[in-house]
Amino acid sequence: MPYWITHGNTQMSITTTPHPERAELTNKGRQRSDLSQSTTSSRGRVLVAEDTPSERMVLRRLIEREGFEVVEATDGVEALELFAKHRFDLVLLDGMMPRRNGFEIVGEIKEMSGERFVPVIFVTGMDHEDALIACIEHGGDDVITKPFSHPMLRAKIGAMERIRDLYRERLQLSRRIAHDSAMAQQIYERAIFSGNIAVDRLQTWFAPAELFSGDVMLSAFRPDGGLDLLLGDFTGHGMAAAIGALPVADTFRHLSSRGASPAAIMEAIDERVHAILPVEMFFSACFVSLSAKLDHVDVWNAGMPDVLVVDRDGDKIKARATSRQIALGIQPIGRDPSREAVVERIPVHRGDRVVMYTDGVIEAANEYDEFFGQARLESAIVEARSAVDICDHIERRVTSFQAGRARDDIGLVVLGCEPWAVRETSVSTAGPERAAQTGERWQWQRLVRGVALARTDPVAEALESFQAESGAEGCREELSVVECIVNELYSNAVNHGVLGISGGLRSTADGFARYYATRKRRLSELDGGWVQLSMSWEAAHDHGGKLRVVVEDSGNGFDYRRLDRHKTSMSPGQHGLTLVRELCDTLRFSRGGRRVEATYWYECECDHAS
Structure with missing residues (x-):
């Protein structure tokens, strides 16, 4: 059968009629020789899977001329076995082969490649559009048609190498970013959460939309033994939203440990975030201070959903504290004489629960873009078997409602008015x-x-x-x-x-x-x-x-x-x-x-x- 190889302005005709058994023996000898040699001096190793010996020979010679080491397979099963055992940089795959054809095995080759990008070029004698589209749709990265043109094959291999190199650079960058993100997350968690007090005495649910959450929870004991608790929500989510939590945590812990009032603490945080946040960002927050005697909570709410107080039996919402301030970082209270910090004091009894949450809870959306909403939240609270089950029940209800479609950071904290909640x-x-x-x-x-x-x-x-x-x-x-x-x-x-x-x-x-x-x-x-x-x-x-x-x-x-x-x-x-x-x-x-x-x-x- 004749093959025309085009190289520059020269065309060369090759007619080959090899004996099948001799061709197979020659092919196997070449495989053993190739796999025993190092690839350090070549451009890489190429797997050629083609059932026709003469066509394999033509491809081999063309690819070797480009500086590659070539390993041959006669069918799809052999190609998979070789690919599983050895590292290849490129695969040329015939669409129609015995035992298993190229369309059947290309997906397995891609799966075995893992994170590596190993280009697969389909080799086909079909030149109609549907056949070429099928090669790509089955998972191929490119197609070359017979008879083979050396310049065209060289160009396609070069293009695949460029894509492969870009993919490797992207993978290396992705790994560096993952490493840096893991380190940043560790530092962030130690700076923010490791300083919190009595976390094991709270019921909490936090589900970030990204690696970093814009929702932040801070806790600290007051000198008299009472517990201060802050739940906040920065604009947006991700690292840009989370980074503002660092100065907030410093201010909160410094003033709370010295017994400052909720209004004084929040006004100081307001000044701090106003000084550092860009104009398009702000910080919604609610502050709850549980007295050491467990007889009241002081609540300061700025731009957050209602803080709810649930009775000890868990079957009734006995009080709520709505937002009476604008979010922090927009216009500090101390600079506006017309504004006054409003702290609401709510009587509580031992066993009551205080429920704090960010808008990510009530704005969790289902597949129809319907919000979970305040009504469903309050229904979930009273449906809980007891007050101690409130957090878990809300988490189950919201998770089931949104069916994995989290769009925003979720933050939920339930504080029990119990002796173990204070110092x-x-x-x-x-x-x-x-x-x-x-x-x-x-x-x-x-x-x-x-x-x-x-x-x-x-x-x-x-x-x-x-x-x-x-x-x-x-x-x-x-x-x-x-x-x-x-x-x-x-x-x-x-x-x-x-x-x-x-x-x-x-x-x-x-x-x-x-x-x-x-x-x-x-x-x-x-x-x-x-x-x-x-x-x-x-x-x-x-x-x-x-x-x-x-x-x-x-x-x-x-x-x-x-x-x-x-x-x-x-x-x-x-x-x-x-x-x-x-x-x-x-x-x-x-x-x-x-x-x-x-x-x-x-x-x-x-x-x-x-």
Whole structure:
């Protein structure tokens, strides 16, 4: 059968009539030779799947002339076997072959390629439009018709290489973005959520529309033991919306820990976001302060849906606080004499629930673009089996209603007016001055179990209590050391103890993304395990004192003796423990590495001991 090969202005006719058995033996010999050779000196490896020996030979010669290594397959089954075993950069696929044709296997080739883009060019003797369209619709990236034109084949291969290179660049960029996003998310969560207090005592549901959420929740204990809670919603969603939460969190925690009123806190946040947000962005927020006596809540609402107070039986909405302010960041209250901060005080009883939510809940839409709405929300509240089931019931109702069509960030918080919602009293009731004079001890302990490990971080609560009881608020350097010690020990117990994640994952750039993805997955699947954090402090008679931190977990432990034997070849998690050892006066492990006790003596010139 004659083949015309066009090269420049020259045409060459090749007539081949090979013996079928000899051709097959030659083909198999070439495959073995090709696959045993390195591709480092070629442009890449090409799989040619064609059942006609003479046509395979023509394609082989043309492609080899372009600097590629060629591997041949005689049918679709053989092509799949070769593709599964070896790495190819390009596939030329005949549409009609025995056993399995090209149209049947192109999808499997694409699936086996995974994230890699391996171009597939169909080789066909059909030149009518429907046949060419079928090649593309079945998953091919291009088509070349017989007889083969060398310039045309060269051009098509070059075009596929350019597309492949662009795809690889996009994939590398996507991986870098994923890594950076994972790191940014970790930093964001630690900066915003890890500082929250009593998160394990709240019912919450947060569902971001993107990786970062524009909805933010902040909590802090007041000096009198009451609980301050803020739920806010920045314009839009994603990183641009989330980034504004950082200064809001700083202002909220600073003022709440000092006992500022809800109006003063929100006015300060208003000034802060007005100074930093672009003109097209604003911050809707509601603030709820639960009294330490559990007899009332103070509510400040600026541009958010109604805050609802549900009675202890969960069958009636007994009060609501509507928005009486414009959203924050538009025009600060302090700069407008005509405006006044309105704080509404609502009486509550033990067992009542306060429901706060963003507009993403009531504006969740179904396939007909119908909103979930306020009426359905309030119906879901009273339909819940009891007050403690309100959050879960709303989540189920909204999720079922929108059927996976989330358009906006969703934020829902249910606060129970219960004794466990306010600050726990420490073992020692002596104030800082008396403790310093008598040597009495302050003690604090928290056991976090199961799914609560994903929702709460007791470190922030422990550190806040330590500062208040020791009177060390002004000792910034010493407090940063204490924070480092407690964070490292608790994180090690959760991540490596309970979750069993190897710190070695973080040794590479891609490893960081895999580490945090693994952590997020295992936390979501966690149905057991626990970590107990205990702290005690004893004042010195001069300045400073002795801090003792004990962390114990339910994990399998680890060989802590490696910290001494292999200081230069440790995983990132173990490097953290080495840092703690250098900071502490003593660091002792027991129970197979499941329990660690750290002692830290510090000096502080602030007035806690004077």
